[in-house]
Amino acid sequence: MENARLLGGFEYLLLLAVLRLGERAYGVTIRHELLERAATDFAIGAIYTGLSRLERKGFVESWLGEPTAERGGRATRFYRVTASGAAVVNETQRAVQGMLEGLAPA
Amino acid sequence: MTHSITPPKLATLMLSFFASEPDFPQIEGDLGEEFHNCLLASGPQVARRSYWREALRNMWALAKRSSTIQVLAMAALSVFVFPLIVPPFFHWLDTFYFVSQVAGLQLFLLAIFEMTISVVLSVLLSRVLSGRERMLRMTFTGFYLLINMSIYLVFGWPDLLNIRPLYFVLNLINWALVVIAFWMGSVWTGRRKLRRVAG
Numbered sequence: 001m002e003n004a005r006l007l008g009g010f011e012y013l014l015l016l017a018v019l020r021l022g023e024r025a026y027g028v029t030i031r032h033e034l035l036e037r038a039a040t041d042f043a044i045g046a047i048y049t050g051l052s053r054l055e056r057k058g059f060v061e062s063w064l065g066e067p068t069a070e071r072g073g074r075a076t077r078f079y080r081v082t083a084s085g086a087a088v089v090n091e092t093q094r095a096v097q098g099m100l101e102g103l104a105p106a
Numbered sequence: 107m108t109h110s111i112t113p114p115k116l117a118t119l120m121l122s123f124f125a126s127e128p129d130f131p132q133i134e135g136d137l138g139e140e141f142h143n144c145l146l147a148s149g150p151q152v153a154r155r156s157y158w159r160e161a162l163r164n165m166w167a168l169a170k171r172s173s174t175i176q177v178l179a180m181a182a183l184s185v186f187v188f189p190l191i192v193p194p195f196f197h198w199l200d201t202f203y204f205v206s207q208v209a210g211l212q213l214f215l216l217a218i219f220e221m222t223i224s225v226v227l228s229v230l231l232s233r234v235l236s237g238r239e240r241m242l243r244m245t246f247t248g249f250y251l252l253i254n255m256s257i258y259l260v261f262g263w264p265d266l267l268n269i270r271p272l273y274f275v276l277n278l279i280n281w282a283l284v285v286i287a288f289w290m291g292s293v294w295t296g297r298r299k300l301r302r303v304a305g
Contacts, residue, residue, distance in 0.1 A: 027136035043160070044137065045167035048130040067135070070142040072113070074135025 007092045011059075013038055014050045015089050018060060018079050025079045026065075051079055059085030111150050113141045117161040123241060124168035133164055177238050181245035184227045185253050188220065188284075195219050217280050221287040228291030239296045247285050254281055 007015065017033040018025040027044040030051075035041050054060045065076035081089070118134060125133040137160055144153040168174060196216060199205050205212050228246070232239045258277065 027132060028139055043163040043167040044133050045125065045130065045164035048133060049167065049171055052130075068139075070139055071135035072138040074132060074138065076135060077130075077132040 005088050005091060006095055007088055010042075010046075010050055011054060012089070012092050013040070014047065014054065015059060015081055015085055018051075019081050019086070019089065023078065023080065026076045030079075048077075054085065055079075058082060059088055111145060111153075113138055113157045114154055114161075117158050121161045121165060123244060124165050124174065129168070129173075133168075137161060137164070173238070174241070177235055177241050178245055180231050180235060181242055182249050184231060184246060185249045187223065187227060188250075189257075191223065192216070192220060213276060213280075217283055220280065220284050224284045224287040225291040228288040229295050232292045232295035236299060239292045243289050243292050246288050250285060250288075251281060 013034060014030070017030045017037075020037075021029050021033055027047055030047050031042060031044055034047075051060060051062070055062060059082060060079045061082055062077050062079045065078055067073045067075045121134060121137070125131060137157060140160065141153050141157045144156050148156075196212075199212055199215060205215065228243075231242055235242050254277075258274075
């Protein structure tokens, strides 16, 4: 059987957040999504560190948006999940579900 | 009105030390956006407090990365090069009779030697840690002054007690020259790289 590529817990959550947000995924929105849905408050710096790791692996891609006044003239860096990123999410999901099968909820 | 209230400048400056190019300059913009939203929702005091908290959290998160630790380690190691090679050079100078005969010549040659070492170190490290020159300069300056002040306070306290005040002033000038030489070498290397990229 072929070895599946699997994600760590934080990377998995990050990819799911980016997938949920579609074209609106950047530091602030990803942080809010994780806070709202996973009840975990990550620093934006930690989120970008994880995203740059995922980008190096080819699981996400990024592009720069327009700078705005409320951001102090800084541009936004948006992220989206690549086909390879979506595939690894599915593989991880299958692996986690396989491990959970037959276990009583804790 | 809310546009006239800006995030705390000191927090932004401290954050830029960790989040500037080539890393994540967008973090400053993200925190600025959160500050703006918080300002509208809860007022300036809460927004400033929240900005400071987030800036510190982000600095901590970014400081733990291996690239930051690499810069800190290289800067710290380069500072320890000076106590290793300056004393042998000092003793080597002592072997020349004429050096001790001309007032201030030994100190002058020593300062030139230390500045040269500083430039060479900064050029080498700026090449190795390309894109992180700013953090390298700041860290080197901090470590260099901290180590030298500590050594001076342990071994050079008679100078501080006005027994030899001139020595203390000369030491301060020497430290400043070494730091300036390091900055010059690093800035020069950074600009040279930019010119090469533009060309």
